[in-house]
Amino acid sequence: MAFAAPRRTSLSAMLADIHHAVAGDAPGCPRRVAAAIHAYLHDPELLDGIACPSCPNGYIRHLLHADSSGRYAVVALVWRPGQMSPVHAHRTWCALGVHRGVLSEAFYDLPEGNSSPCQTATLLRGQGAVSFGPADLRTIHRLANLGTAEAVSIHVYGASFDRFGQDVNHLF
Numbered sequence: 001m002a003f004a005a006p007r008r009t010s011l012s013a014m015l016a017d018i019h020h021a022v023a024g025d026a027p028g029c030p031r032r033v034a035a036a037i038h039a040y041l042h043d044p045e046l047l048d049g050i051a052c053p054s055c056p057n058g059y060i061r062h063l064l065h066a067d068s069s070g071r072y073a074v075v076a077l078v079w080r081p082g083q084m085s086p087v088h089a090h091r092t093w094c095a096l097g098v099h100r101g102v103l104s105e106a107f108y109d110l111p112e113g114n115s116s117p118c119q120t121a122t123l124l125r126g127q128g129a130v131s132f133g134p135a136d137l138r139t140i141h142r143l144a145n146l147g148t149a150e151a152v153s154i155h156v157y158g159a160s161f162d163r164f165g166q167d168v169n170h171l172f
């Protein structure tokens with residue numbers, strides 16, 4: 001008797017590519033993970049079968065995969081129009097890509113002696129766009145959905161999911 005092999009979904013293929021990308025040398029990790037995500041962002045079936053509801057109170061994270069060793073976790077973020085992250089920097093490496101909609105990414109400087117970051121630039125991140133970086137408390141940004149349609153982005157952070165609250169975002 002022969003059994004059909006389980007269908008390799010777009011999500012499982014992306015997760016396998018991310019896992020492979022994390023295994024390489026540490027300095028190149030965020031760039032490799034961003035490239036791994038990028039290859040799947042235009043696939044409309046990427047999140048088929050995954051419940052990713054939006055939330056009226058703010059953008060929301062849905063866990064897609066937690067590495068069994070706790071080295072990283074993959075989440076989908078769902079943004080209603082007008083929802084945005086706090087202004088923050090990252091305590092860990094990260095990579096993200098836009099799967100649906102358009103996000104705006106604002107960057108900030110923290111001038112010496114100031115406690116409030118000053119916005120210096122804004123980039124539009126449309127479907128298929130990626131962004132990535134190492135752990136760096138001087139790279140300060142904010143993601144926002146300033147469009148009129150819901151947006152979904154895929155994020156990978158170098159921390160276990162149960163430590164996202166402490167180990168990912170440094171808020172300003």
Ligand SMILES: [Fe+2]
Pocket residue numbers: 088089090094141
């Ligand atoms: Fe961030």
